[in-house]
Every structure is written in C-alpha cells, then in structure tokens.
Amino acid sequence: MVGDSLVATGSGGRSSRFAVPRRLLGTWSLWExxxxxxxxxxxxxxxxxxxxxxxxxxxxxxxxxxxxxxxxxxxxxxxxxxxxxxxxxxxxxxxxxxxxxxxxxxxxxxxxxxxxxxxxxxxxxxxxxxxxxxxxxxxxxxxxxxxxxxxxxxxxxxxxxxxxxxxxxxxxxxxxxxxxxxxxxxxxxxxxxxxxxxxxxxxxxxxxxxxxxxxxxxxxxxxxxxxxxxxxxxxxxxxxxxxxxxxxxxxxHAGTDAGTGLLTASSWLDGARTQFDLLRGRGTDLSLLMLDLDHFARLNDEHGRSVGDDVLRAVADTLRAEVRAADLVGRFGGEEFVVLLPGTTRFDAHAIAERIRLRIASTSVSLGGRQPDDPLFAGTTISIGVSSHPADGETLDRLVGAADQALRAAKVAGRNRTVVFEAEESLD
Structure with missing residues (x-):
C-alpha cells in the first residue's frame, strides 16, 4: 500500500537465504x-x-x-x-x-x-x-x-x-x-x-x-x-x-544552500555534531530524518530543471514549516534532505515524518500551462528514513547511516513511505 510506514532492521530486513548478497548488492545506493x-x-x-x-x-x-x-x-x-x-x-x-x-x-x-x-x-x-x-x-x-x-x-x-x-x-x-x-x-x-x-x-x-x-x-x-x-x-x-x-x-562560506536556503551538508554536519555531543552528554533523546524525493530525475526530464528547482524550494519551505526552530534542517545534495530533531523520541519522530510526507505529497508548483491539455501543476512524493539515539547509534555517523539504510528500505518498498530503522536485538 502506498504511504505505508515500515520498520527496517539492522540485519537488512526480513531474513532469507539471499540476505547476504542482497545486502551487498541489492541495497547498494548505486542502483537508486x-x-x-x-x-x-x-x-x-x-x-x-x-x-x-x-x-x-x-x-x-x-x-x-x-x-x-x-x-x-x-x-x-x-x-x-x-x-x-x-x-x-x-x-x-x-x-x-x-x-x-x-x-x-x-x-x-x-x-x-x-x-x-x-x-x-x-x-x-x-x-x-x-x-x-x-x-x-x-x-x-x-x-x-x-x-x-x-x-x-x-x-x-x-x-x-x-x-x-x-x-x-x-x-x-x-x-x-x-x-x-x-x-x-x-x-x-x-x-x-x-x-x-x-x-x-x-x-x-x-x-x-x-x-x-x-x-x-x-x-x-x-x-x-x-x-x-x-x-x-x-x-x-x-x-x-x-x-x-x-x-x-x-x-x-555562508553555510546555506543557494537553491533552498537550507543548511549545506557541511554546515548541517557541523551543527549536528555540536547538538549530538551536547544531548548525548545529557542523556536526552534525539532523532534524525533522512528524506529523498521520489523520481525527481523524471520530474526534471518531463518539466525542466526550473520546475525541479521550484519543487525543491517548495519542499524546503514545507520542511521549515513542519519542524521547530531548534530542529536542524539541511540539504544533503541533489534531492536529499536531512533533519535533526533534538529531544525527540522515535515515536514522535515517526509522527513528524509522516506529517511531512503527507504535506509534501499535497504540495505542488504551478506550471503555467497555456494550452488546454497542458498540465497546470507539478508535485512529488518523498521517502523518509528515521533513526533515533541511543538505540540506533552511539555516534552521529552511525545515526546518519541507520537513517540512510531505512531510507533505502523505503525506496525498495515502493517509495512514498516512512521507514523506521530498528536494530536487530542480539540473542543471548
């Protein structure tokens, strides 16, 4: 079902005899x-x-x-x-x-x-x-x-x-x-x-x-x-x-992306490391969202890069509107975004991610069609991966990696959905 919320485990999801080759090849982001x-x-x-x-x-x-x-x-x-x-x-x-x-x-x-x-x-x-x-x-x-x-x-x-x-x-x-x-x-x-x-x-x-x-x-x-x-x-x-x-x-460096006004990847990482180290010392919950637009290259091919840029700006505006002032929002390059949510549990992060996903799915930009058969609006959907500290990683790099793995799982599962990373519990 489109728009489902899923859980991605640290072991690569549901096990099968093809789990190892699938983990090595099938989920490599090259194929995306x-x-x-x-x-x-x-x-x-x-x-x-x-x-x-x-x-x-x-x-x-x-x-x-x-x-x-x-x-x-x-x-x-x-x-x-x-x-x-x-x-x-x-x-x-x-x-x-x-x-x-x-x-x-x-x-x-x-x-x-x-x-x-x-x-x-x-x-x-x-x-x-x-x-x-x-x-x-x-x-x-x-x-x-x-x-x-x-x-x-x-x-x-x-x-x-x-x-x-x-x-x-x-x-x-x-x-x-x-x-x-x-x-x-x-x-x-x-x-x-x-x-x-x-x-x-x-x-x-x-x-x-x-x-x-x-x-x-x-x-x-x-x-x-x-x-x-x-x-x-x-x-x-x-x-x-x-x-x-x-x-x-x-x-x-101004620290902001010229196209969207969000933080650049390097600026976001600098701020995220500072926040992560501060909150980890206090034992405070912290969550991270990794977001990627679905079929963005197809949108560019069909309507042109100027429309694609308009969609990116609209998505950036939506992200700013849906998070708090203390949350850290950045553009990770291309059509990928990332949000750090200080003081946010896994449950709350999932709810925020779903709210963002639904809001973006209903967002569109005008195409200014002049002919009766021309489309009037263009929009997109988004896939989101969610990870949380401390369950999914004791470092920021691991937290980002967990969210990225959940994002890839969302893409594999059909896009336009939120996947929550869930590390597989070790068996005694």
Missing part, C-alpha cells in the same frame, strides 16, 4: 541512481581502474627497491591526513577527489611504477573510509577509481615517450616540460572522469585546489630524490597551508 547509463559509466570506470592496475602489476612487476619510496610516501600521506583529519572531514562531506592526499599520490605517479602508484590511491581510499568519513559507498569507490586512472595515466606518460625515470632525469627545461605535462595529464584525466559526478549529487574537488596539490606533489617528489630531509619540511608546510586555507573557506 536515476539513469542506467550513469550506473554503467560508474561501473565501467571502477572496472577499468581495477583491470588496468592488475594488468600493469603482471606486465611490470614492481622491483623490491620501489617498496622503500612507496612506504615513505604512504607514511607521509597518512601522517599529513591524520593531522588534517577534522578539516578533511568537512571537505569530504560533498566533495569528490583525494583532497590533501593528491599531493602524495602525484608524487607517487612521478616516483613509483604505475601499479604501485595506483596502489597508493587504494591505500588512500581505505584510510579515508576508515578514518575520515564513511560516505556513500559507490561515490567513494568511483572517486578512488577515477584517481587511480589519473595516477596510472600520469605515471605511464614518461614511459610512453621514452623519457628517463624522474629520479634519473636532468633538471632542465625539457625535464620540467615533461613533468608539467605529466601534471596536466593527471589533472585532465581526473577532471574528465569526475565530470558526471554532478549527476549524483557530488562536486568535483575543484581544479585550482587539485593543481595546488599537484604542485606540492612535484616538490615532494623532487625533494625525496635530491634532498630527502626537505620532504619533512614540505609535508609540514602542506598541512599548515591546507588547514589555513580550508578554515578560511569554511569561515567565509
């Missing part, structure tokens, strides 16, 4: 993307990165001597990222790309065999997943795959033109031109592969930022060959400049 061509493109890039790396490992196995610079770059990358972790977490909320790690990855593209350069990207992706942010899996996998392809292309360029390895090359204009070209290849491949990212709500990291990281990567590689101790100085300078620049950017 609106265009099959986009899904195919993302999978193609992922597969190409894996296949190319595997082939190059077999074709040009890294010599044991390459393991020392690989280990040094890996250690420097992890250390600098760990120091900058709070800033990188804010940046990682909505941005694709390797971030601060791009400097070390490009240095690896200059110094390491292609397969090891790609492996450095894999190490960066695993570290970011474990220590910075566990975001949408298909988005983070694609970001890593695109960066792997960029590193492979950059490290293969000197080989293809028959140039000497970076460590043995002369430091003259010809050598600089080759390194400059290598940097352009790295940036261009990454930008070209990430261009479709806007289709699923993420933003590329920005050419100027990536170019600055590539420039630092060149200096790191150069110092590692000619004056290794300077690499430590450059690493410290990279972290300091990165932190200062990102802090200025965060302070200068």
């Amino acid at each position: 993307l609106p265009r099959r061509g986009l899904i195919g493109y993302l999978l193609l890039v992922d597969a190409a990165a894996l296949a190319a790396t595997t082939y190059l490992f077999a074709l040009r196995p890294p010599a044991p001597s390459a393991l020392l610079p690989f280990s040094a770059l890996l250690a420097g990358m992890i250390l600098s990222s760990e120091i900058s972790r709070p800033i990188e977490r804010s940046r990682a909320d909505t941005r694709l790309g390797a971030g601060l790690d791009a400097a070390w990855i490009f240095a690896g593209a200059l110094l390491l065999p292609p397969a090891l350069a790609a492996t450095l990207v894999v190490a960066s992706a695993v570290y970011r997943w474990l220590r910075i942010r566990r975001g949408i899996p298909h988005r983070q996998v694609f970001a890593a795959a695109a960066t792997m392809m960029s590193a492979l292309a950059a490290s293969l360029l000197p080989i293809l033109v028959g140039a000497a390895p970076f460590a043995d090359a002369t430091r003259d204009f010809q050598g600089f031109a080759l390194v400059f070209g290598t940097g352009l290849v790295f940036l261009s491949v990454d930008a070209a592969l990430a261009a479709p990212a806007a289709e699923f709500g993420a933003e590329p990291s920005g050419f100027a930022f990536d170019a600055a990281m590539v420039a630092f990567g060149l200096l790191i590689a150069w110092s590692a060959v000619d004056w290794p101790f300077v690499t430590i100085v450059l690493a410290v300078a990279l972290v300091v400049l990165h932190r200062a620049g990102m802090m200025r950017a965060l302070r200068g």
Whole structure:
C-alpha cells in the first residue's frame, strides 16, 4: 500500500537465504541512481581502474627497491591526513577527489611504477573510509577509481615517450616540460572522469585546489630524490597551508544552500555534531530524518530543471514549516534532505515524518500551462528514513547511516513511505 510506514532492521530486513548478497548488492545506493547509463559509466570506470592496475602489476612487476619510496610516501600521506583529519572531514562531506592526499599520490605517479602508484590511491581510499568519513559507498569507490586512472595515466606518460625515470632525469627545461605535462595529464584525466559526478549529487574537488596539490606533489617528489630531509619540511608546510586555507573557506562560506536556503551538508554536519555531543552528554533523546524525493530525475526530464528547482524550494519551505526552530534542517545534495530533531523520541519522530510526507505529497508548483491539455501543476512524493539515539547509534555517523539504510528500505518498498530503522536485538 502506498504511504505505508515500515520498520527496517539492522540485519537488512526480513531474513532469507539471499540476505547476504542482497545486502551487498541489492541495497547498494548505486542502483537508486536515476539513469542506467550513469550506473554503467560508474561501473565501467571502477572496472577499468581495477583491470588496468592488475594488468600493469603482471606486465611490470614492481622491483623490491620501489617498496622503500612507496612506504615513505604512504607514511607521509597518512601522517599529513591524520593531522588534517577534522578539516578533511568537512571537505569530504560533498566533495569528490583525494583532497590533501593528491599531493602524495602525484608524487607517487612521478616516483613509483604505475601499479604501485595506483596502489597508493587504494591505500588512500581505505584510510579515508576508515578514518575520515564513511560516505556513500559507490561515490567513494568511483572517486578512488577515477584517481587511480589519473595516477596510472600520469605515471605511464614518461614511459610512453621514452623519457628517463624522474629520479634519473636532468633538471632542465625539457625535464620540467615533461613533468608539467605529466601534471596536466593527471589533472585532465581526473577532471574528465569526475565530470558526471554532478549527476549524483557530488562536486568535483575543484581544479585550482587539485593543481595546488599537484604542485606540492612535484616538490615532494623532487625533494625525496635530491634532498630527502626537505620532504619533512614540505609535508609540514602542506598541512599548515591546507588547514589555513580550508578554515578560511569554511569561515567565509555562508553555510546555506543557494537553491533552498537550507543548511549545506557541511554546515548541517557541523551543527549536528555540536547538538549530538551536547544531548548525548545529557542523556536526552534525539532523532534524525533522512528524506529523498521520489523520481525527481523524471520530474526534471518531463518539466525542466526550473520546475525541479521550484519543487525543491517548495519542499524546503514545507520542511521549515513542519519542524521547530531548534530542529536542524539541511540539504544533503541533489534531492536529499536531512533533519535533526533534538529531544525527540522515535515515536514522535515517526509522527513528524509522516506529517511531512503527507504535506509534501499535497504540495505542488504551478506550471503555467497555456494550452488546454497542458498540465497546470507539478508535485512529488518523498521517502523518509528515521533513526533515533541511543538505540540506533552511539555516534552521529552511525545515526546518519541507520537513517540512510531505512531510507533505502523505503525506496525498495515502493517509495512514498516512512521507514523506521530498528536494530536487530542480539540473542543471548
């Protein structure tokens, strides 16, 4: 029945012998993307990165001597990222790309065999997943795959033109031109592969930022060959400049989404963490709603993006009208929204979610039809996932993940409904 309220368990819902593959594949948010061509493109890039790396490992196995610079770059990358972790977490909320790690990855593209350069990207992706942010899996996998392809292309360029390895090359204009070209290849491949990212709500990291990281990567590689101790100085300078620049950017950012007037993802997360830590210390209930418009891509295709923007604004207005001033409402990118409800139990959060869902289902925007057969109004429905603290998570990340899982369950169950996450009780 359309509009039902359901419960999603932490074990993936109702059990069956297909529970594990369904959890791994069937509920992956990749399948919720609106265009099959986009899904195919993302999978193609992922597969190409894996296949190319595997082939190059077999074709040009890294010599044991390459393991020392690989280990040094890996250690420097992890250390600098760990120091900058709070800033990188804010940046990682909505941005694709390797971030601060791009400097070390490009240095690896200059110094390491292609397969090891790609492996450095894999190490960066695993570290970011474990220590910075566990975001949408298909988005983070694609970001890593695109960066792997960029590193492979950059490290293969000197080989293809028959140039000497970076460590043995002369430091003259010809050598600089080759390194400059290598940097352009790295940036261009990454930008070209990430261009479709806007289709699923993420933003590329920005050419100027990536170019600055590539420039630092060149200096790191150069110092590692000619004056290794300077690499430590450059690493410290990279972290300091990165932190200062990102802090200025965060302070200068208005914190609101231009299209809806709601908080941006990074601003919402900053406020939500503050609220979460405060209320957790007091032992107060707290709930979270994750909301996603149903078939929004189809609405854009049928009526145009301007109508889609009007619908997003109408939904944002409805959210503001249906929650309290103390509640935190943000836009998570694309057609996804999130609401933090301090001092709200699971039962009350479910009631609020249902009220919002029904209100949005009855909201429409004018199309201004001029012909008798033209539609006059356009509207949408919304799917909502609900999670609550402390039952569904002791951290904000887990609470967001639980609500996201409930939201995906609502989509699978037919959309236009509210699903409450319910962690499966352990059996003694």
